[in-house]
Amino acid sequence: MDNDSLKAMGWRERLYTIIFFTNTPAGKRFDTWLLVVIFASLIVVMFDSVAAFNERHGELLTALEWGFTAIFALEYLVRIYTHPEPRKYIFSFYGAVDLLSVLPAFIALLLPDAQYLLVVRIVRMLRIFRVLKLTPYLSQANFLLVALQGSRQKIIVFLLSVTTLIIVYGTLMYVIEGPSNGFTSIPMSIYWAVVTLTTVGFGDIVPHTPLGKALATVVMITGYSIIAVPTGIFTAELANAMRQDSLRHSCPTCDKLTHEPNAAFCSRCGSQLFERREGEARD
Numbered sequence: 001m002d003n004d005s006l007k008a009m010g011w012r013e014r015l016y017t018i019i020f021f022t023n024t025p026a027g028k029r030f031d032t033w034l035l036v037v038i039f040a041s042l043i044v045v046m047f048d049s050v051a052a053f054n055e056r057h058g059e060l061l062t063a064l065e066w067g068f069t070a071i072f073a074l075e076y077l078v079r080i081y082t083h084p085e086p087r088k089y090i091f092s093f094y095g096a097v098d099l100l101s102v103l104p105a106f107i108a109l110l111l112p113d114a115q116y117l118l119v120v121r122i123v124r125m126l127r128i129f130r131v132l133k134l135t136p137y138l139s140q141a142n143f144l145l146v147a148l149q150g151s152r153q154k155i156i157v158f159l160l161s162v163t164t165l166i167i168v169y170g171t172l173m174y175v176i177e178g179p180s181n182g183f184t185s186i187p188m189s190i191y192w193a194v195v196t197l198t199t200v201g202f203g204d205i206v207p208h209t210p211l212g213k214a215l216a217t218v219v220m221i222t223g224y225s226i227i228a229v230p231t232g233i234f235t236a237e238l239a240n241a242m243r244q245d246s247l248r249h250s251c252p253t254c255d256k257l258t259h260e261p262n263a264a265f266c267s268r269c270g271s272q273l274f275e276r277r278e279g280e281a282r283d
Helices: 003-007 011-020 025-048 051-082 086-090 093-100 103-107 112-131 141-150 152-177 186-197 210-226 229-246
Strands: none
Touching (some): 025 051, 051 093, 051 103, 086 093, 141 152, 141 229, 152 186, 152 229
16 A cells, blocks of 8 residues: 555544554554564663662653553554454454553552563564564464374373373382482472473482482483474474475365375366466467
């Protein structure tokens, strides 16, 4: 949409187009400056949480934060006013986030620590996908969702197996080491088993007896041996989802969905899958 088309609209419709869409230069500028203001407000909130900086510039930070809050509150009200279906915007994802980016400032009047909830404004940075025209690429996330759904049962079985191992290892370590060596309870021992099996190894609790060290060795080796299992399951499902998408050529005659990638004719009814281009050589 060009500037001439934008000028031909009524002021309310023009404002709605600028605020909610990025297919005009004015809309792109609006979203770009909005992202800048959001990022600036986040910096203010972060610096306000630093005690030394808050003591020196507390009044300035408070004034800036209320200034940003006023801007976001005004923007939220304008969005409601200009939207042709205000309820649809209010109960949408972005509408909820826009409201949550303003409410903590007023809640902070009653609960001072609530002001740090303003970091929810980082979610509003998702609008950068609209500004950079990256939305079409988000459709590729469907492959990830399909892969997760396809591997859901396998992942659940894997997690249940790992949970069983963790409980067994934790209980054994509690019996072997006992409270005298830091394993004060079975839950604490299970925590150690989780940290060790995932190869994180905080080191806050370590076995001291030879048998405990031997069990820890087994747990660590088990962790390295199973760490690639969920990755392999998900990768296989992802590859299968991408392959199924490449085979998705719908037949215009019988509606058969899947065909080989280079197929020109339907394998069920023999109809041509794609229209012949003008000037294309015929057999």
